[in-house]
Amino acid sequence: xxxxxxxxxxxxxxxxxxxxxxxxxxxxxxxxxxxxxxxxxxxxxxxxxxxxxxxxxxxxxxxxxxxxxxxxxxxxxxxxxxxxxxxxxxxxxxxxxxxxxxxxxxxxxxxxxxxxxxxxxxxxxxxxxxxxxxxxxxxxxxxxxxxxxxxxxxxxxxxxxxxxxxxxxxxxxxxxxxxxxxxxxxxxxxxxxxxxxxxxxxxxxxxxxxxxxxxxxxxxxxxxxxxxxxxxxxxxxxxxxxxxxxxxxxxxxxxxxxxxxxxxxxxxxxxxxxxxxxxxxxxxxxxxxxxxxxxxxxxxxxxxxxxxxxxxxxxxxxxxxxxxxxxxxxxxxxxxxxxxxxxxxxxxxxxxxxxxxxxxxxxxxxxxxxxxxxxxxxxxxxxxxxxxxxxxxxxxxxxxxxxxxxxxxxxxxxxxx
Numbered sequence: 143x144x145x146x147x148x149x150x151x152x153x154x155x156x157x158x159x160x161x162x163x164x165x166x167x168x169x170x171x172x173x174x175x176x177x178x179x180x181x182x183x184x185x186x187x188x189x190x191x192x193x194x195x196x197x198x199x200x201x202x203x204x205x206x207x208x209x210x211x212x213x214x215x216x217x218x219x220x221x222x223x224x225x226x227x228x229x230x231x232x233x234x235x236x237x238x239x240x241x242x243x244x245x246x247x248x249x250x251x252x253x254x255x256x257x258x259x260x261x262x263x264x265x266x267x268x269x270x271x272x273x274x275x276x277x278x279x280x281x282x283x284x285x286x287x288x289x290x291x292x293x294x295x296x297x298x299x300x301x302x303x304x305x306x307x308x309x310x311x312x313x314x315x316x317x318x319x320x321x322x323x324x325x326x327x328x329x330x331x332x333x334x335x336x337x338x339x340x341x342x343x344x345x346x347x348x349x350x351x352x353x354x355x356x357x358x359x360x361x362x363x364x365x366x367x368x369x370x371x372x373x374x375x376x377x378x379x380x381x382x383x384x385x386x387x388x389x390x391x392x393x394x395x396x397x398x399x400x401x402x403x404x405x406x407x408x409x410x411x412x413x414x415x416x417x418x419x420x421x422x423x424x425x426x427x428x429x430x431x432x433x434x435x436x437x438x439x440x441x442x443x444x445x446x447x448x449x450x451x452x453x454x455x456x457x458x459x460x461x462x463x464x465x466x467x468x469x470x471x472x473x474x475x476x477x478x479x480x481x482x483x484x485x486x487x488x489x490x491x492x493x494x495x496x497x498x499x500x501x502x503x504x505x506x507x508x509x510x511x512x513x514x515x516x517x518x519x520x521x522x523x524x525x526x527x528x529x530x531x532x533x534x535x536x537x538x539x540x541x542x543x544x545x546x547x548x549x550x551x552x553x554x555x556x557x558x559x
Contacts, residue, residue, distance in 0.1 A: 181208065197225040201240065226246060312425070445486075
């Protein structure tokens, strides 16, 4: 790369000397020198040549001296230009003023051309370092803007500033996986006009993703109204399961409030179903060479998705696996049962997470007593669940178990479609 250096000096002999001393570098195309007689000429040359890398400037010149030129360059705030001042030996007052006005270095008269060559090399190296820093900053800003679509602001900032520190290649990680879906959303789409649908969906997804980002989650996918969210990837989070459960509870509260808002507008929105599981998953950017698609694969992801679907039969809005519950400190919830999910053979204990005030409600204790009887094979379980439904007719999970028992089912194993 050819460096372009502007020499500003009113001594005509200096131009000849510089061309002579740097003839090899000029011949090899390493450097191009431009010349100006004073600060006024220099500003004109700079205005017509935006690719100048360095200014070598005398202090004492007619019309506009070097210190005034430095002040003008400082006002212009051109990050590309580095300036070296030429001053009389011992003129420390002017040299100090020049450095305060942004000069990178100085050489003294009479000019030692060996020293000047070293100073020019050092200045150009400094320029290259600055250019690289600005290039990386620009890349980081672009990366941050792109990554903010998927990751929480804090995580996006970390990734943009240290992409190498957060590997995006496929790797197995312990994650918390969360899926959401709005009940009967497809049917709703067919009944409202597109403009209203656009506002509704955008507001919903904005609110939901804000909650995810508040818990430092990663939005792996948005498909229509549905979200796939990861915790513990790409940045490690020891408490990924607890974050997923806490996020699910807040998403549930937001979605219920959102439903009430739109119901007041005459639009009945279905409940948001949420499934949460924790375990190993293969995570990374699987978008090929052209697309960014940070996502996850594996049994953990499939189970989380099926737990979201299980809510539909169970009457719950959130279904959390025992694995996720066990990894969440101070988890509070009601056991749902031992689910045999669609396409699977083994049983999976699941829970409905509760807020502290919900867990402390006497009705929760009644449910837990009824479930304990169900688990023990106690025939009084039917009466216990009937009493629970009698006290709380809106307890969909208790109603689900009551219907099972009335239809002859026993125990806690529940096979789902």
